[in-house]
């Protein structure tokens with residue numbers, strides 16, 4: 001199938017270029033590990049958790065969702081560099097599928113996020129985090145969908161604004177409330193009622209709750225399927241919109 | 252290199268009618284409309300090198316980008332290699348190659364990687380893509396650094412990679428937007444040879460340029476473009492022949508040029524004249540041999556000092572001047 005073949009070609013190229021850059025690989029692995037080693041120890045007392053493992057059950061899913069959101073949202077910068085180099089225009093004169101131009105890139109981002117997630121999970125296991133493999137895989141699906149959505153949106157916005165100077169403040173403005181209102185770093189259970197009310201409108205808040213439920217082994221929690229559904233719908237919409245930008249972008 | 256070498260004579264490869272494109276740009280609070288291309292009609296025959304000559308902002312790139320399916324025309328039609336631009340852009344893409352003015356290679360990739368991927372994006376199999384990349388690298392004298400990152404190439408080497416990318420799928424037509432801008436004279440001469448080789452392989456080549464000598468020496472036919480319109484079209488020889496008479500160029504000091512202009516504009520054998528920035532005049536006359544002594548007498552009589560006097564056949568710049576009232580070299 002043409003779409004699958006084209007997506008694979010773009011994916012391969014993007015992954016290859018990523019792996020060629022050792023700095024990026026190092027940062028991608030190092031950063032989350034730092035969070036885990038330097039930030040997590042503060043959590044047990046802060047969260048009033050009975051054990052370190054309990055604290056990790058709350059913190060690790062939040063950290064993973066955070067990485068998925070930010071990893072995705074800032075991918076647009078790379079695309080602007082490609083745009084400027086004329087690489088996108090060169091792709092657009094070929095018969096390659098426009099959806100593949102997006103999907104190949106976004107899937108690369110999903111894969112690199114999942115690699116980070118696996119590293120963090122393995123490390124957390126050393127700190128006595130325990131989670132069922134089935135629950136974990138479902139949590140990874142959630143993360144993959146989040147990364148797919150945020151990276152697609154970032155690419156779409158990059159094609160629209162075409163400059164780093166516009167993309168950076170835009171993405172920060174989006175990321176900040178999303179972050180604060182999702183209970184990613186600290187659960188919103190601690191938040192006052194009005195804050196919880198606003199957070200209900202933040203899809204990522206549902207995703208975080210769902211992921212936390214999965215890490216707690218509570219797969220039957222409604223937040224799991226609700227979070228997955230909300231994020232899946234948004235990811236589909238984001239991909240559709242961004243692929244259209246690839247089809248029509250000027251210069 | 253092309254599978255379908257010879258063409259029937261006169262077969263039309265590109266036909267455009269009334270192609271138009273305007274851009275709206277915002278400057279502060281005002282929105283301004285730029286009519287970049289204002290009704291372009293072109294007929295390009297199979298197997299020719301067709302040149303688009305015009306100053307900065309004439310609309311050359313915009314026309315090319317429309318023909319390459321990158322932007323949608325506001326109006327008009329075009330048929331490219333038998334496919335309708337508006338109804339079937341996908342088919343147009345399969346049949347053309349396009350090399351952008353601003354480059355298209357990625358710093359961190361190698362020429363070979365770029366070529367193989369580009370071929371594969373056209374649906375070519377992996378082994379065939381590798382074979383073609385190797386052949387293209389050899390043809391464009393790139394083999395030596397084929398596996399080095401593009402950021403290490405010189406400007407001329409990089410331009411060759413980009414052109415190789417544009418033809419890796421053996422298109423019927425290739426659009427080259429200013430293929431020689433920024434190259435030194437030797438690399439330009441090489442590039443001309445490479446473009447001629449494409450024609451010899453049976454490809455139709457559509458280039459843009461603002462070099463007069465390039466249009467003159469390289470192109471079989473040219474269209475001169477100005478302010479979004481084609482102001483003249485034909486072979487370079489025919490276009491120059493249209494301008495009857497000779498051109499006499501006199502060298503003067505900048506200070507005395509103005510006075511000489513007034514003086515000579517009044518002479519009845521001077522059909523038109525143009526001042527040169529570096530001082531001096533270009534005079535269009537019916538016959539140079541009889542005009543020169545009269546010019547000398549007139550200038551000498553007024554006590555102006557003449558630095559040089561030359562007789563020219565009309566150049567493409569004179570064609571441009573006749574059609575637009577401006578010199579291409581100044582704009």
Ligand SMILES: Nc1ncnc2c1ncn2[C@@H]1O[C@H](COP(=O)(O)OP(=O)(O)OP(=O)(O)O)[C@@H](O)[C@H]1O
Nearest residue numbers: 274275276285287306307308309310311312313314
């Ligand atoms: N995306 C755009 N938005 C707004 N205006 C544009 C855009 N692209 C081109 N223009 C304008 O359209 C006109 C024609 O531009 P074009 O790039 O086609 O010229 P050109 O003949 O290729 O010039 P050059 O020789 O400098 O490459 C110019 O006035 C340019 O500013």
Ligand SMILES: [Mg+2]
Nearest residue numbers: 311312313352
């Ligand atoms: Mg141009």
